[in-house]
Every structure is written in structure tokens, then in C-alpha cells.
Amino acid sequence: MPTAHPPTSNAPNATSSDYALANEDRLGFWADQAGRLDWSEPFTEVLDWSTPPFARWFVGGRLNAAYNCVDRHVEAGQGDRVALHFVGEPAGDTRDITYAQLQAEVSRAANALTALGIEAGDRVAIYMPMIPEAVVAMLACARLGAPHTVVFGGFSADALAGRIKDCQAKLVITADGGYRRGDPSPLKPAVDTAVTSCPTVSHVLVVRRTGEPVEWTPGRDVWWHDVVAAASPHHSPEMFDSEHPLFVMYTSGTTGSPKGVLHTTGGYLVQSAYSFWAVFDHRPDDVYWCTADIGWITGHTYLVYGPLANGATQVLYEGTPDTPHKGRWWEIAAELGVTTFYTAPTAIRTCMKWGDEFPAAHDLSRVRILGSVGESINPQAYEWYREHIGGGRAPVVDTWWQTETGAHMITPLPGVRSGKPGSAMTPLPGISIDIVDDDGNSVPPGQGGYLVATEPWPAMIRTIWGDDERFVETYWSRWPGYYFAGDGARRDNDGDIWLLGRVDDVMNVSGHRLSTTEIESALVSHPSVAEAAVVGASDEVTGTAVVAFVILRDSASPSDDIVEALRTHVGQQIGPIAKPRRISIVSELPKTRSGKIMRRLLRDLAEHRTTGDASTLADSDVMAQIAADLTPSDSPT
Numbered sequence: 001m002p003t004a005h006p007p008t009s010n011a012p013n014a015t016s017s018d019y020a021l022a023n024e025d026r027l028g029f030w031a032d033q034a035g036r037l038d039w040s041e042p043f044t045e046v047l048d049w050s051t052p053p054f055a056r057w058f059v060g061g062r063l064n065a066a067y068n069c070v071d072r073h074v075e076a077g078q079g080d081r082v083a084l085h086f087v088g089e090p091a092g093d094t095r096d097i098t099y100a101q102l103q104a105e106v107s108r109a110a111n112a113l114t115a116l117g118i119e120a121g122d123r124v125a126i127y128m129p130m131i132p133e134a135v136v137a138m139l140a141c142a143r144l145g146a147p148h149t150v151v152f153g154g155f156s157a158d159a160l161a162g163r164i165k166d167c168q169a170k171l172v173i174t175a176d177g178g179y180r181r182g183d184p185s186p187l188k189p190a191v192d193t194a195v196t197s198c199p200t201v202s203h204v205l206v207v208r209r210t211g212e213p214v215e216w217t218p219g220r221d222v223w224w225h226d227v228v229a230a231a232s233p234h235h236s237p238e239m240f241d242s243e244h245p246l247f248v249m250y251t252s253g254t255t256g257s258p259k260g261v262l263h264t265t266g267g268y269l270v271q272s273a274y275s276f277w278a279v280f281d282h283r284p285d286d287v288y289w290c291t292a293d294i295g296w297i298t299g300h301t302y303l304v305y306g307p308l309a310n311g312a313t314q315v316l317y318e319g320t321p322d323t324p325h326k327g328r329w330w331e332i333a334a335e336l337g338v339t340t341f342y343t344a345p346t347a348i349r350t351c352m353k354w355g356d357e358f359p360a361a362h363d364l365s366r367v368r369i370l371g372s373v374g375e376s377i378n379p380q381a382y383e384w385y386r387e388h389i390g391g392g393r394a395p396v397v398d399t400w401w402q403t404e405t406g407a408h409m410i411t412p413l414p415g416v417r418s419g420k421p422g423s424a425m426t427p428l429p430g431i432s433i434d435i436v437d438d439d440g441n442s443v444p445p446g447q448g449g450y451l452v453a454t455e456p457w458p459a460m461i462r463t464i465w466g467d468d469e470r471f472v473e474t475y476w477s478r479w480p481g482y483y484f485a486g487d488g489a490r491r492d493n494d495g496d497i498w499l500l501g502r503v504d505d506v507m508n509v510s511g512h513r514l515s516t517t518e519i520e521s522a523l524v525s526h527p528s529v530a531e532a533a534v535v536g537a538s539d540e541v542t543g544t545a546v547v548a549f550v551i552l553r554d555s556a557s558p559s560d561d562i563v564e565a566l567r568t569h570v571g572q573q574i575g576p577i578a579k580p581r582r583i584s585i586v587s588e589l590p591k592t593r594s595g596k597i598m599r600r601l602l603r604d605l606a607e608h609r610t611t612g613d614a615s616t617l618a619d620s621d622v623m624a625q626i627a628a629d630l631t632p633s634d635s636p637t
């Protein structure tokens with residue numbers, strides 16, 4: 001077992017008494033944490049769990065999420081505090097935005113959205129680069145009680161259209177483009193294509209970021225600098241019920257179509273605010289930086305709602321870590337005095353590969369807390385992170401959570417307990433987790449099982465947008481009363497939790513969730529493809545790499561061109577991150593007698609292992625056939 005690292009935070013915010021209090025009285029603990037927010041109407045009940053799995057938290061309470069993230073800090077005399085240190089990708093393109101400026105900007109945007117006909121309950125899609133207006137847009141929606149659905153800018157027009165249609169968005173907020181790897185990268189064309197099939201969209205609100213020419217549909221398209229700049233900087237926020245929808249975040253499930261995970265206001269904000277404060281041991285003079293895109297849940301909870309509810313100062317960076325050089329992140333961190341840094345293992349492994357000299361060239365002495373999210377962090381990357389970014393001092397918090405959990409669930413608390421490289425350690429105070437076997441019985445230490453939440457928690461998913469049945473079926477049907485996360489895990493003899501990866505058909509590529517079925521559907525939608533099977537094979541840098549096995553139609557013949565055409569096709573259907581690393585053209589796929597593809601065997605092939613138990617195959621020769629189909633370039637590298 002790797003060595004445990006001592007806690008290194010003096011007088012940490014959270015203490016071991018948080019665990020004790022929550023163990024004694026879980027709901028009382030969360031009621032106390034709700035005191036971190038301003039409520040216009042106090043709640044009368046902490047949790048209503050009378051119709052599981054449909055929870056209501058902080059029942060009867062009323063609040064406004066944007067007011068809690070912005071206005072109240074200004075009212076408390078913190079208006080001059082920097083909320084966002086924006087760093088654009090082009091050199092020298094920086095902007096500091098104080099809480100007072102953020103308040104004025106969010107109010108203007110809320111007034112502009114109202115003028116465009118947006119009311120409480122209307123859905124707004126956001127498809128933007130990492131610029132301050134993206135944060136402002138989210139908060140303006142929250143202020144009006146109009147649930148936002150932020151779609152990652154790397155998704156294709158088709159993927160965007162699917163999400164807009166599913167939640168019937170009335171407005172799309174976008175930009176002409178953003179900067180990526182030194183060049184302007186357009187966004188508006190994808191919106192133009194998407195909305196042609198989305199009759200619910202009445203307006204497209206466009207931020208001018210790159211100044212590149214864009215197509216314009218008069219009457220529908222509106223410039224942000226026209227309507228937002230002209231709007232009043234004053235806006236009185238309406239207070240909403242604690243269970244008012246805050247946002248819908250689409251994520252990949254085990255079927256072809258993404259699920260719209262619904263989060264509501266009070267519970268989500270309470271757990272976001274508490275976990276940010278406790279897990280990152282937040283202090284007023286901290287400079288925090290989360291590198292996640294706002295198009296993912298991490299960008300929602302730990303770039304917008306959690307830090308802003310705490311009045312934090314943070315970095316918002318538009319670009320990639322290696323533009324214009326591989327030390328860009330560390331240069332920014334040194335310049336702005338970053339104390340708390342939150343990123344994904346895939347990024348850490350990439351930086352590790354680039355070399356120690358890049359962080360070493362910058363003064364990272366203020367760094368005191370390091371966070372990791374998205375997949376288990378391998379001990380080697382953990383040690384490198386702690387040593388080369390954290391100067392051997394900063395504790396690493398490996399945070400396990402999901403789009404559905406809304407906020408951190410399993411993570412060490414810095415300063416409270418040591419961390420073990422590779423373990424997410426223990427549940428956050430107030431969170432109840434177990435690891436169970438097929439029958440739902442708790443498994444002993446050392447034995448692998450399924451990770452479940454045994455009690456509801458404040459930031460939990462409330463439903464799948466428009467599909468209560470799928471919500472119940474997906475998460476709550478396997479063991480009554482338990483939320484099943486889709487991950488495998490085990491406990492060690494100290495009771496610390498080690499995540500073992502997904503047990504379903506969801507892959508985790510560079511910390512991004514993709515479903516095998518979604519990519520298979522994209523492949524078979526190509527006219528040359530008869531059948532496709534997709535697996536995630538482990539990869540040193542990205543964690544998982546997408547590997548596809550494809551049977552072509554008789555009309556098509558195997559060639560490098562067809563493989564490239566299929567990769568491009570998947571990129572168009574879903575987005576570049578979904579493009580298979582490798583596509584092997586085969587003549588058969590391994591199937592059970594009932595026709596289910598045995599991906600496990602394909603994964604063995606993709607990872608260059610001897611294939612496992614194939615006794616349930618309908619045709620026992622098929623694996624030999626597939627192995628013979630593989631060209632030398634598919635062989636181990």
C-alpha cells in the first residue's frame with residue numbers, strides 16, 4: 001500500500017467534529033449548513049422523503065441562488081473583492097471582475113432576458129466559451145428562476161439540438177466563438193444549424209468575443225452588447241421555492257440518448273457551499289482555480305455556485321494548458337497567487353508527461369490545496385501533483401462525485417485526516433455510502449462491490465427532465481431505497497474507499513462521460529456500417545480510450561479512408577471527444593445467445609490481454625475470427 005500523507009492545513013475549516021455531529025444527527029447537520037445561505041423564508045422541514053425517490057429538501061424555504069452568489073457579498077461590504085480573474089487565451093487579454101461589477105452585470109443580463117420574454121420556469125440553453133459572460137448568463141437565469149442547460153462548447157450542432165429539444169429551451173445564449181490553441185474557434189454556426197430544427201427557440205443572444213463574421217437572422221439573433229449593455233444594472237431578485245429547478249445538466253447514460261439531470265435550488269446550493277468551504281478549506285484570501293469547463297457539472301458546482309456562494313476569488317481561464325507554451329497554467333497560477341487548484345487526473349498525467357521543468361519555472365509557493373476529480377487518480381500522478389505543483393506540502397483531495405450527486409460525496413477533508421494516494425477516502429459528513437453485493441448486502445473490507453448512497457443528500461438529482469420513470473428505473477430500482485451510482489468500489493481495512501471504475505457501459509475519457517451505446521448509435525448511423533461495438537480500453541493519459549469494432553455493410557470495403565470517415569462522422573454526431581482512438585473493421589462480433597454483445601471480451605482484445613471466459617458465446621469460434629481480422633496496426637504497441 002502506498003504511504004499515507006499527513007494532513008497539512010493549520011486550523012482547518014472543517015474538523016473531526018463535523019463527522020461526529022453529522023453521525024449523530026444527519027438532518028440537523030444539514031440544517032446547520034443551510035445557515036450558510038440567506039433565505040427570505042425559513043424552511044419548515046429539512047427533508048421530505050415521504051415519496052421516495054423524489055426528495056424535497058429544506059421544505060417551504062425560499063431563496064434566490066444568484067442573490068446568494070453575488071448580491072449578499074456586496075451588501076456585506078465585499079463589493080470590491082475580485083470574483084473573477086478572467087484570463088483569455090490571447091496574451092494580455094485579462095479582466096478582473098469584482099463582486100459589485102458582477103452584481104451589475106448579472107442584473108443587466110437578467111433585465112435583458114426579461115425583455116426577451118424569459119420568465120421563471122422557461123429553459124435557456126447556454127453554449128459558450130470560458131468567458132465571464134458565461135458565468136453571468138448562468139447567474140442571470142438563476143436570478144430569474146429560468147433553469148439553464150449549459151452545453152459543452154465541444155459538442156456538435158446535433159448534440160446541441162438534441163438537448164435544446166429535450167428541454168424545449170426558449171432562448172440560446174452563445175458567442176461568435178472563443179479562442180482555442182491560438183485561433184478563434186467559431187460557436188455560432190453550430191447554434192445556427194441546431195436551431196433550424198428547434199421551433200421552441202425564439203431568440204439567440206450572442207456575445208461578441210472573437211469579432212469573426214457570423215451569419216445573422218434578424219429578429220431572432222440579438223447581440224449581447226446591444227441588449228445587455230443597455231439594460232439597467234438594478235434588478236430585484238424574486239425569491240423561489242427551495243425545490244424550484246435551477247438547472248438541467250445532460251450526461252451520458254447507458255442508453256443512446258443523454259439524460260437531463262435536474263438539480264433544484266436550496267439543497268444543491270447548501271451542499272455546494274458547504275463542500276467548497278470544507279473540502280477546499282476555503283479562506284477569504286485564497287485564490288481558487290478550477291480548470292473544468294462550465295459545460296460540465298464540475299464547472300457548475302465548483303466554478304460557479306460553490307465558490308461564488310462562499311464569496312471566493314477565482315481564476316477563469318479560457319484556453320488550453322499548452323497555449324502558447326506548456327507552462328501556461330503555472331505561469332497564470334504564479335502571477336495570480338493561486339492557493340487552491342482543482343483539475344482532473346488526465347490533465348495531471350499530461351503535465352507530468354510534458355516534464356517537471358514547466359511547473360518548476362514558476363513560483364507556486366502559495367499553493368496549499370490540490371483537488372482531483374473525474375476518475376481515480378493513480379498513485380504516480382498523485383505523488384507528482386503533490387510534489388511538483390504542491391511543493392510536497394499541499395494535501396491532495398481526491399473528490400468522488402457525479403453529475404447526479406451534484407456535489408462532492410467522498411473525499412478527504414484537508415487537515416482532518418491523512419490522504420492515501422489513489423483513495424477517495426471517506427464520505428463527506430452528512431453523506432451515507434455503502435458498498436454492496438448483488439443482493440444489496442454490505443461487503444467486507446477488501447472485497448469489491450457496488451457503490452450506493454443509502455440515504456438521500458441535499459444536492460441529489462431530483463429527476464431526469466421529463467422522465468420520472470427513467471429516473472426511478474436508472475438509479476433506484478436495483479436495490480430498493482438505495483441510489484446506485486454505476487461505480488464499483490472497495491473499502492480497505494481502515495474503512496477508506498477505493499473507486500474501481502464504472503460497472504456499466506459508461507466510459508470516462510479524460511474525465512468526460514461518454515456512453516458506449518451513444519457512440520455505437522453514431523457509428524451505425526453511417527451508411528457504411530452494419531454493426532458496431534464500442535469499449536473503453538485503459539489509456540495511460542486519458543484514463544480510457546474509445547475503441548470501436550465495426551462490421552461494414554457489404555457495399556463498403558475496409559480501408560484507411562473508411563476508418564477516418566467513421567471517426568469524422570462520430571465527431572460530427574457527438575463531438576470531437578467521442579471520436580474513437582481506434583476503429584477495427586471485423587467480420588463478427590462476440591454475442592451471447594440472446595444477442596447481447598460481450599464487450600468484456602472486446603475490452604480484453606483492446607487491452608491486449610488473453611480473452612476471458614467466453615463460454616456464454618453463441619459462436620465459440622468468433623473470438624479467433626476477430627483476432628484474425630485485426631490488422632498488424634491493431635496489435636499491441
Ligand code: WTA
Nearest residue numbers: 373374375376398399400401402403499513
Ligand atoms: C467518475 C464528474 C474515481 C465515476 C464530477 C463517476 C471518479 C463519474 C471520481 C461521474 C474520483 C468522478 N475517483 N472516479 N475522484 N470522480 N469519477 O458525472 O465513475 O461527469 O461515476 O461527474 O466519474 O462523472 P460526471
